Amino acid sequence: MISDFNKKIFASTSYQVIGKLFTSAFGFLTSILLARYFGVKLFGEFNLIYIFLGIISIFSDFGLATLLTREVASQRADEKYISAIFSLRFFLLLLLFVIAVLAMPFFAYSSYVKFGIIIALFGNSFLGLSSVFWAIFQAKLNFLKMVIIQVISSIVSAILIVIGILSSQSFLYFVFASLAGGVLGFFITKKVSKLDIKISFDKKVFRKILADAWPIGFGVIVTTLFSKIDSLMISFFFNPAKNVDLGLYSASYKYFEVACVFAGFFQITTFPIISSGIKKINFLSLYKKLFFYGAIISLFSTLGLFLLAKPLILILGNDYLPAVNSLKILSLALGVMVISGIWPSVAVAGGKQKQFFYVSLAALIFNFLLNVWIIPRFSFIGASWTTVFSQIFIAAGYFLIAKEFFQKSENK
Secondary structure, rough: OOOHHHHHHHHHHHHHHHHHHHHHHHHHHHHHHHHHHHHHHHHHHHHHHHHHHHHEEEHHHHOHHHHHHHHHHHOOOOOOHHHHHHHHHHHHHHHHHHHHHHHHHHHHOOOHHHHHHHHHHHHHHHHHHHHHHHHHHHHHHOOHHHHHHHHHHHHHHHHHHHHHHHOOOOOOHHHHHHHHHHHHHHHHHHHHHHHOOOOOOOOOHHHHHHHHHHHHHHHHHHHHHHHHHHHHHHHHHOOOOOOOOOHHHHHHHHHHHHHHHHOHHHHHHHHHHHHHHHOOOHHHHHHHHHHHHHHHHHHHHHHHHHHOHHHHHHHHHHHHHHHHHHHHHHHHHHHHHHHHOHHHHHHHOOOHHHHHHHHEEEEEEHHHHEEEEEHHHHHHHHHHHHHHHHHHHHHHHHHHHHHHHHHHHHHH
């Protein structure tokens, strides 16, 4: 007979997998079409916008979504607390948007890349606000609503992109089209959630939230930086307007990111379960069960991406063929990331946010220094190996933090 625990894991993961199959199918199709439509160089510039977007957006998150998931799952968050999280996210998004607008003239990229970053930041702000509601859905293991909204959003963006290609639209049109679904998704999410969330300014609550969130926030910031900084550094050493290096790395990294999302379903699903069970007597048994599942997913994820590397890259066109070896290397990083994914969840659920931050910061420094040496010499192939070594480094650090809770559970 299937236990309630396994039923929750199965149902929640199934919703995400089914939803992601739809969203990834549309995303996969549009990526292929855009790669062929733009060509290697312009495809690199297009992805450069989203490299900046990913880096800037994580500052607006600042660990707020993770903190909210933990507090809701532990039944400590009321409506006032949720509204405060939403308000903080709004103010951070606004601040970062203003800073980006003021900073853009100082970057050496083309004008359409600069305008693209501004457009992307504005559109992505709605997605950032939606994530507050999604954190609540996640905490309550209610993924169905979130998945449906994400599917609708991806369909809207995919349709607009296809229309743009058929009508030979400009570069900036596709930046708008890629984010339009997320804007629509925000309004749908707000209506479906039925939560009365308003913008507020409560200094006392803000201080409490930021005191809890900053270790998570800085940890996630540095983790995101070390996953994005290689692409950013490639653009500095090999200008994407003149070289194909960033376009080739973007091609392989796109597949790697999609694989990471699929492999990350299990971690997303189990985080609220870990948060609610970490102080219970049977936590070690719970961990062993989750780790076993994660190891299986890790093995199949790595083998699948490695074996399919060439046919996946060739779908984009023969010009992208040099990216095959990069994708094979990144498949190794995927395996490490998946099997170690449960350890940061244990660390955050157990309140070890500061240690989480220190490990992430050390990983960023390690990643940056290695990239400074390797990218000028080996370009995107070197960046791929740096990703593998960085994942091993950060996995070891997270395990050392999580180990404390395994020992405590064993001694109970």
